[in-house]
Amino acid sequence: MQEIAKLKEVLKAPQNIIITTHHKPDADALGSSLGLYNYLISKGHTVKVISPSDYPDFLKWMKGNSEVIVYDEEDGSKSKKLVEEADIIFCLDFSVLNRINGLGEYVREAKAVKVLIDHHRDPEAFADYGSHDIHSASTAQLVYKMIVSFGDKALITKDIAECFYAGIMTDTGSFKHPNTNKEVHEIVAQLIDLGADNSEVSRLIYDTNSLDRLKFLGFALSERLQVYPEYHAAFFAVSMEDLKKFNSKTGDTEGLVNYALSINGITMAALFTETEDGTKLSLRSIGDFEVNTLANQYFSGGGHKNAAGGKTDRNLSETVELFKKIIVKYNKELENKTPIESYDEF
Incomplete structure (x- = not known):
């Protein structure tokens, strides 16, 4: 090149x-x-x-x-x-x-x-x-x-x-x-x-939000946010029905994952969105926790050290369960905000 x-x-x-x-x-x-x-x-x-x-x-x-x-x-x-x-x-x-x-x-x-x-x-x-x-x-x-x-x-x-x-x-x-x-x-x-x-x-x-988008944000924060402070992680799990309920359009979930990351003590946050053929996800982190490596290893994705994305053919609930296993397994890395050396298969 x-x-x-x-x-x-x-x-x-x-x-x-x-x-x-x-x-x-x-x-x-x-x-x-x-x-x-x-x-x-x-x-x-x-x-x-x-x-x-x-x-x-x-x-x-x-x-x-x-x-x-x-x-x-x-x-x-x-x-x-x-x-x-x-x-x-x-x-x-x-x-x-x-x-x-x-x-x-x-x-x-x-x-x-x-x-x-x-x-x-x-x-x-x-x-x-x-x-x-x-x-x-x-x-x-x-x-x-x-x-x-x-x-x-x-x-x-x-x-x-x-x-x-x-x-x-x-x-x-x-x-x-x-x-x-x-x-x-x-x-x-x-x-x-x-x-x-x-x-x-x-x-x-x-600052040009639709009313539906603001209502969806309120719903997601009150009903779809899950926080695991003991593992320094938080995530949203949003279904297709949720999106349909609020007439969601492309971009309406933009920035949602950052609300989870903004919680005091949280090192990694995720947004899981159900699709017709599986689940797509956005990952965010602070410090040296490398979500791009995690996205590549588990979710056929990639991106930057602190911001990455991916997808899986697992359904929404299966993806959430996988993520829970990940945050338990890497609790020390999340706590210390140190680089992840490797990821083993479950």
Whole structure:
């Protein structure tokens, strides 16, 4: 994989470009994608953003959102054709192709130049060019740095700056996670100088809830939160019936797991959400407890040390029982917040 700096030469002539990001895009995924989209459009390229799934309404204010193509798993012919005809494919905020569902095989087989920009661990070797840094707080940060390194900082408009700001803000937990270092603050200061309205971006993402979402939050906190202080763990277990009861849409469970992690004395928190074919989960931790390793070992997932996800074909109750065994088994690690050396099968 060649350094991203060498991509500048490839982009000198107009190209047919596809940008894609991971399943159920969050603010970093969509923000980095649409920030890059608007930049490349300004350079004279033909650009399409393809999302492998739908995404929350609270992200749809970003410039270019109306042009995003949502991949249809039942009929992917349009997306497949676009990928096949692309000169360059940017893959943002994911490290392995299975994170983009059926699009993954289209990208793998495409003749286009492939570019990976990401901050997750263990990248798959499919890209020709890349900027991969697990120490970066967000992918939006990496895309911003790429544009600046190309000498095009002046092309970053207010709209682009706000896309990047949204990605950095959310992936740092509003600048409270340990990944919020000096560079993060320097970059967001530059984005504000470039026109980003930090207060408005925060409002659009955090303060535009539907009434159903707030009612669901209250229900989850009162009826679905389980706390095990003796094991320094807490979790939510949400059924499909729960989601249906509150007319839940994509994004309505966003951030729920953090409420469990915010409880004093809790080191690891989880959100288990029932699906038609099993259970998906989000894991969060503090200190050196590595939930990405746990997600990989038990739940076919991965992510960052303190924030990871996964899925299983077990039903909701079976997944909860497995998690209970895990927290009992690793009680000392959770108590001491020390790195997990290994995970044995039960």
